Amino acid sequence: MTWIVWRQQRPVFITLVAGLVVSVAVILMWRAGMAGDLRAGNLEACVEKIFDGCGGKAADEFQDVWFDRLHAAQGTVLAAPALIGVFVGAPLFAREYEQGTHALAFTQSVSRTRWMAAKFAVAALPALVVVLVYQFVVHSWLDVAGDLGPLATGPFYFTTFDAQGVSPVAYTLFAYTLGMVAGALFKRTLVAMTLTLGLFIAARIALSGVREFMITPTRVLSDDLDGRSPVERGPLVVESGFLDARGAVVADPTPMMNCAGRNDAQGITDFEVCYRENGLAQRFTDVIPVEQATTLHLLEASVFAGFAVLFVLGTVWAVRRQV
Amino acid sequence: MSQREHPPVLAEELGKRYSRGWALRDCTLEVPAGRIVALVGPNGAGKSTLMGMITGLLRPTTGRISVFGDEPSGGGMHRSVAFLTQAKPLYPQFTVTETLRYGRNANPGWDQAYAEELVEKAQVPFAARVGTLSGGQRTRVALALALGKRPRLLMLDEPLADLDPLARETVLRTLVRECRTQGITVLLSSHVLAELEDVCDHLVLLTEGRVRLAGDVSELLRAYPEHRTLSQLALAHMRMGVAA
Structure with a gap:
């Protein structure tokens, strides 16, 4: 059975590998060029950690050239799962139904379930490997730019988070199985492709909006009421606000922040004192620390993987169904 | 009960x-x-529907059907059954050799030598892609795929419909020779009654979804002496069925 599916998937496989080889070649070339620019601008130390000497002209020029390209590379990692779902997952069964060859497959001695399992595995494995390899190559490029590139905004910035860890593979599995079940249910390649793209994008947007609630955030407190947020760039800020003297969250601090008419003789308002007199005691920020990025990756991936399992079961039902 | 005692198809x-x-x-x-x-x-009349239920591609609404004693299901077709439809679905991008390899991979009882022999007899080039073959050649490859799994029941739904008269004759002759020598039960549907004349020894006639006539051809011809041939008999009963 493996050979049959392999023979059928050969053009898809060749396309995948060719696409990967070309993109990896381009990225490695750019990566080498970028490393050269870093040396030429004497910026190598800024990659590790931004310090005062990093704000100069050399850094600006470097970022003008490379920042958007690095960002775009992250974007392609985000797009890869959708491509796999639309071009590998959706036609997998839909094409058989369209060509009528499902009738050939269904009238051989091997069971439909085995046929389905072979198709699922043989088509999925190369696609997942390609996505994984591409993700690592892009990431190795981002690492070279370090804090001068998009990684400076921390692991939770959406292009960084979604292009890192187990996420791309989980999205790919989701998109691929979604395409597969849509094809098995609707039996039309074009319908399956359109549905896969639409539903995949919708699911990604919906889940990226709620994933921060999957983890209990850590509360960071600060007595500095008027200062900047106590949290540096990096951690994911879920919520922020003020606590009153009893340590309870102030639901609506706006009236307590009204300091009109509180200015002193020089006409300067001491907001710190004013807030405290109004009853605000502490400032809080609920964050997901950088160390918990992996946990959040795994939590979100498990949701996508759960859907993928449902889609596989749906495919089994659709293919085994007798009309 | 042993497998032998089960008829190829039993419908209730x-x-x-x-x-x-x-x-x-x-x-x-x-x-x-x-x-x-x-x-x-x-x-x-329900010919393709009946065949579809024997293969398990269709599910009966009422009643029961058994194929060699087993109930067809959505799991897969009975391994003793081979099925060939008018559309003869084959993968157009596969070569003939690859199509036979497909048969070998998908059927445990596959007889590669026999399948190759059938293709050779039909003079179809092994290296050709299925999509480039003529209708007659495609039919011969599809037939080799069906017979290569060594079935005990071979079902053919309008297998000759898109062939020229010469190819029809050759295919039919091959079919009858192979099936007679191996004792394969054949269920053959066709609109061209004259073609079935010397070939079939049993008749099932459907009109409007019901069995109008079924039985051994020579017995039926004895029972209806006004008809001398199978085609006359079948045609007369079809007319009666449609008029009723």
Whole structure:
């Protein structure tokens, strides 16, 4: 059975590998060029950690050239799962139904379930490997730019988070199985492709909006009421606000922040004192620390993987169904 | 009960209803082993529906059907059955050799030498892609794929419909020779009654979703002495069925 599916998937496989080889070649070339620019601008130390000497002209020029390209590379990692779902997952069964060859497959001695399992595995494995390899190559490029590139905004910035860890593979599995079940249910390649793209994008947007609630955030407190947020760039800020003297969250601090008419003789308002007199005691920020990025990756991936399992079961039902 | 005692196909009160209405009703029949059975009837009589239920591609609405004693399901077709439809679905991008390899991979009882022999006899080039073959050649490859799994029941749904008269004759002759020498039961549907004349020894006639006539051809001809040939007999009963 493996050979049959392999023979059928050969053009898809060749396309995948060719696409990967070309993109990896381009990225490695750019990566080498970028490393050269870093040396030429004497910026190598800024990659590790931004310090005062990093704000100069050399850094600006470097970022003008490379920042958007690095960002775009992250974007392609985000797009890869959708491509796999639309071009590998959706036609997998839909094409058989369209060509009528499902009738050939269904009238051989091997069971439909085995046929389905072979198709699922043989088509999925190369696609997942390609996505994984591409993700690592892009990431190795981002690492070279370090804090001068998009990684400076921390692991939770959406292009960084979604292009890192187990996420791309989980999205790919989701998109691929979604395409597969849509094809098995609707039996039309074009319908399956359109549905896969639409539903995949919708699911990604919906889940990226709620994933921060999957983890209990850590509360960071600060007595500095008027200062900047106590949290540096990096951690994911879920919520922020003020606590009153009893340590309870102030639901609506706006009236307590009204300091009109509180200015002193020089006409300067001491907001710190004013807030405290109004009853605000502490400032809080609920964050997901950088160390918990992996946990959040795994939590979100498990949701996508759960859907993928449902889609596989749906495919089994659709293919085994007798009309 | 041993496998031998089960007839290739046994249908009891079998019925299939689509959204547009009943395609087959109260169908009770037995396909006896070792015979070449003609399945005839006008368009929409339920021939393809009956075959679809034997393969397990379709699920009966009412009644029961068994194939060599087993109930067909959505799991896969009975391994002793081979099926060839008018459309003869094959992968167009596969070569003939690859198509036979497909048969070998998908059927445990596959006889590679026999399948190759059938393709050789038909003089179809092994290296050619299936998509480039003529209708006749495609049919021969599809037939090799069907017979290569060494079935005990071979079902053919209008297998000759898109062939020229010469190819029809060759294919039919090959078919009858192979099946007679190996004792394969054949269920053959066709609109061209004259073609079935010397080939079939058992008749199942459907009209409007019901079994109108079923039995051994020579016995039927004895029972209806006014008809001298199978085609006359079948045609007369089809007319009666449609008029009723």
